[in-house]
Amino acid sequence: MILDVDLETLPREDLEALQLRRLKALVARVYENVPFYRKNFDEKGLKPEDIQTLADVKLLPFTTKQDLRDHYPFGMFAVSRENIVRIHSSSGTTGKATVVGYTRRDIRNWGRLMGRCLAAAGLTSQDLLHNAYGYGLFTGGLGAHYGAEELGATVIPVSGGGTRRQAMLLRDFGATAICCTPSYCLHLAEVAQEMGIDFKSLPLRVGVFGAEPWSDSMRKEMESKLGIMALDIYGLSEIMGPGVAIECAKAQNGLHIMEDHFLVEIIDPQTGENLPAGEIGELVITTLTKEAIPLLRYRTRDLTSLNPAPCRCGRTFARMKRVQGRSDDMLIIRGVNVFPQQIESIILETEGLSPHYQLIVTRENNLDNLEVQVEVDESLFSDAIKNLQRLESKVQKNIKEFLGVTARVKLVEPRSIQRSEGKAKRIVDMRNQQA
Amino acid sequence: MKVDQLSIFLENRAGRLAEVTRLLSEAKVNIRALSLADTSDFGILRLIVSDFDKAREVLKQNGFTVGRTSVVAVEVDDTPGGLHRILEMLRDSKVNVEYMYAFVQQSGSNAIIIFRFDRTDQAIEILHQNKIPIVPGEKLYNL
Numbered sequence: 028m029i030l031d032v033d034l035e036t037l038p039r040e041d042l043e044a045l046q047l048r049r050l051k052a053l054v055a056r057v058y059e060n061v062p063f064y065r066k067n068f069d070e071k072g073l074k075p076e077d078i079q080t081l082a083d084v085k086l087l088p089f090t091t092k093q094d095l096r097d098h099y100p101f102g103m104f105a106v107s108r109e110n111i112v113r114i115h116s117s118s119g120t121t122g123k124a125t126v127v128g129y130t131r132r133d134i135r136n137w138g139r140l141m142g143r144c145l146a147a148a149g150l151t152s153q154d155l156l157h158n159a160y161g162y163g164l165f166t167g168g169l170g171a172h173y174g175a176e177e178l179g180a181t182v183i184p185v186s187g188g189g190t191r192r193q194a195m196l197l198r199d200f201g202a203t204a205i206c207c208t209p210s211y212c213l214h215l216a217e218v219a220q221e222m223g224i225d226f227k228s229l230p231l232r233v234g235v236f237g238a239e240p241w242s243d244s245m246r247k248e249m250e251s252k253l254g255i256m257a258l259d260i261y262g263l264s265e266i267m268g269p270g271v272a273i274e275c276a277k278a279q280n281g282l283h284i285m286e287d288h289f290l291v292e293i294i295d296p297q298t299g300e301n302l303p304a305g306e307i308g309e310l311v312i313t314t315l316t317k318e319a320i321p322l323l324r325y326r327t328r329d330l331t332s333l334n335p336a337p338c339r340c341g342r343t344f345a346r347m348k349r350v351q352g353r354s355d356d357m358l359i360i361r362g363v364n365v366f367p368q369q370i371e372s373i374i375l376e377t378e379g380l381s382p383h384y385q386l387i388v389t390r391e392n393n394l395d396n397l398e399v400q401v402e403v404d405e406s407l408f409s410d411a412i413k414n415l416q417r418l419e420s421k422v423q424k425n426i427k428e429f430l431g432v433t434a435r436v437k438l439v440e441p442r443s444i445q446r447s448e449g450k451a452k453r454i455v456d457m458r459n460q461q462a
Numbered sequence: 463m464k465v466d467q468l469s470i471f472l473e474n475r476a477g478r479l480a481e482v483t484r485l486l487s488e489a490k491v492n493i494r495a496l497s498l499a500d501t502s503d504f505g506i507l508r509l510i511v512s513d514f515d516k517a518r519e520v521l522k523q524n525g526f527t528v529g530r531t532s533v534v535a536v537e538v539d540d541t542p543g544g545l546h547r548i549l550e551m552l553r554d555s556k557v558n559v560e561y562m563y564a565f566v567q568q569s570g571s572n573a574i575i576i577f578r579f580d581r582t583d584q585a586i587e588i589l590h591q592n593k594i595p596i597v598p599g600e601k602l603y604n605l
Contacts, residue, residue: 221523403471403527410469410506410531410578411560412499419503437503440473442525 030146030178031139034287035342039335042343046290047081049315054078054087057321060105063098064088064323084290084313085301087323092125095265100126103320111319115264116164127166127264128319134173136316140285141174141270147283147340148235148258149276150204152179157202157231159211160238161187166268167238171206174270180204187211194219201230209236209245209257213382214446216253227254233276235260237269240350242368244375245382259349265325266312272347278338281346288316291345292324293333296354307332309354310347328354330366358388358454360395360432367453370399370434373425379404379418383444388456395458397434399426402441463586464532465576465599466514470507471527474500482507482521489513489520494603495576497563510535510565510576512603532582535565535602537572537595545575551592557585567605569597 029035037045055075057064067088068074077086095103104111111128129137150156156175160167168186175182183200185193187207193215197205205212212234216226234249237260249257261282262269271289272282284291290313293302302308310327314320330352335345352366359365367386374380380401387398399422409415419436426434445452472478479498486493492512499506508531511517521528538544552559558580565574574597579585589596597605 405527408469408471408527408529410467410508410529412501412506415471415504415506416501438471439504440471440478440525441527443473 028146028149028151029341030143032341035143035283035344037287037343039343042286043081045287046315049287050081050084050290050313051075051078053313053315053321054323057105057323061103061321063094063103081290084292084324087313089299089311090322090325092265092326092328095125095127096123099123101128103322104128105321106130106319114164115166115169115268117264125265130318133267133317133319136288137170137267137270138173138177140267140288141170142177143174143285144260144270144273145171145174145178145180145204145235147273147275147342148204148233148260149256150175150178150180150233154180154204155200155202156180156182157185157193157197157200157205158182159185159187159193159205159207159215160269166262166264167206170262170268170270171235190215190218191222194222194224197229197231198224203230204233204235205231205255206235206260208239209234209241209249210239210382210446212236212253213249226252231255233258235273237261240352240356240368242372242375243349244372248375248382261329261347261350263327263329265322266314266327267317271312274349275338275340275342277340280338281334281348283338283342283344283346284333286344289313290315291333291347293331294326296326296328296330304333304335304345307348307351310350328356330354356454358386358397358456360388360397360434363430363432365397365430365432369430370426371453373422373429374399374401377418377422377425379409380422381441383441383446384453385444386454388454388458390458397432399434399436400439400444401436402444403438405441463534463596463598464582465510465535465597465602467531467533467576467578468509468511468514468517468521469529469531470509470521472505472507474503474505479507481524482526485520485524486511486517489516491517491520494567494605495563495565497561497576499561508561508563510602514603531578534577534579534582534586534589535597535599536575536577536589537569537597538575540568540571540573544573548589548594551588551594552579552585555584555588557581557588565602565605569595569605574602 058075113129117125162168233256246257258274261272272284292311293308296309310329329350331347337343381404383402385400422436495510497508560578562577
């Protein structure tokens, strides 16, 4: 079902006219209300009236996570505090937290966009959604919650943690849909299995997974192992939270960006130059309708490409490819760019290995060493050493062949890699600690 | 005629083997025979135990990857050439021995060797034809 048929299927021409109207209003608004942008405009000699076409977006300055940190906590807000009805914040594990605010209308828009996403995932008011995203400062829990209510679905606000209890509730309540990170869903399925609850026998039919990068091979693995349809959802708290883009259940081929609210560009992360449709680069988003903390050309650090062609589901919104990595997650191993997802794909295409892996990077004698630790899959465990060694060398060979780096592959016992209740920690880079 | 062998994946880390023996000891499972194959990263521990199901259950619950492998326990003359005679007849039939190890106790005056064959059923048939005694699982677990 398409929740906002009139908007989600707008012909591109009409969509662009709407975007331009909103962009012009946005630029005037931030110039008026956000000192950071006003200063930037004045320094450049840029006037809000200079923005006359969508292409003029290039004249606008980029906004980075660091800018948000520099104005911690409320310095980037465009409205006075009395108009803010909610605050969310990132965990701030890698520096100062980034803080975002929402006006009443922002919250309403967010709920609507998230509702569109769940509808695109095939949910209706008949569905029961097990929402295992964390509730709290993190945007995941409340974001999905409001979307489900907007759609009229029944939402179970289970939040994160308490995995055994979650498995029990999944069985007892008979949820038909689940929202969480993909790695947590796998963890949950494992714990359920131990308790004698088979995911495949549950009424659960669709999973909306996000908040961490994952791959198509992981999707296939989850779909066959858990007996559900697995869909990718995209969002980030700086822009809004979950609900910026979603894969439709019909095509499962790229994530529809809610373009009536977000203007997107793809740039070369090094030069900042715009890249044509289809090329992989960093996703840059301008929030067209946000009131509390509108952002111009926010650099997401997420690497993807755009496909503007209309989808067979009927939506005309451009589709972004599944996030291919983060420009700041990229590992450089002996000069070669490596993204964890690339290695994940190789692991998952090798029978006998589980999707639980970790990359350990160390430096010895000024040379980078990459170790890939993978857990052995119970179902394909062999008692013959040679079979296990064959698995190791197969992965090693494929990594060398596809990525051009030499990695040491090490099989480890199941559950020796730490499970996440939230985002999986895939990389342990010890090079800086050693230096 | 086949014997259930427990195979356990072990990371090459201090204390992993002791963890297995601790769990089995607490579950009052007796180890009848064992062999450890190892590489630089990991090893596979192969065990014949007094209670296969119980041992597997307790190890699985504690997060070990365990597998069941069918092996054959063969009585071998405890005299020079005893083992050789058996290997010869298997070689002539092109049955391959994946690995083998000795059982701790004897059966009468014979030694017991545990064999993992590539073609288990065929191996059993050949041994039967040649009247080589095979120790059935039930007897072996409680020897």
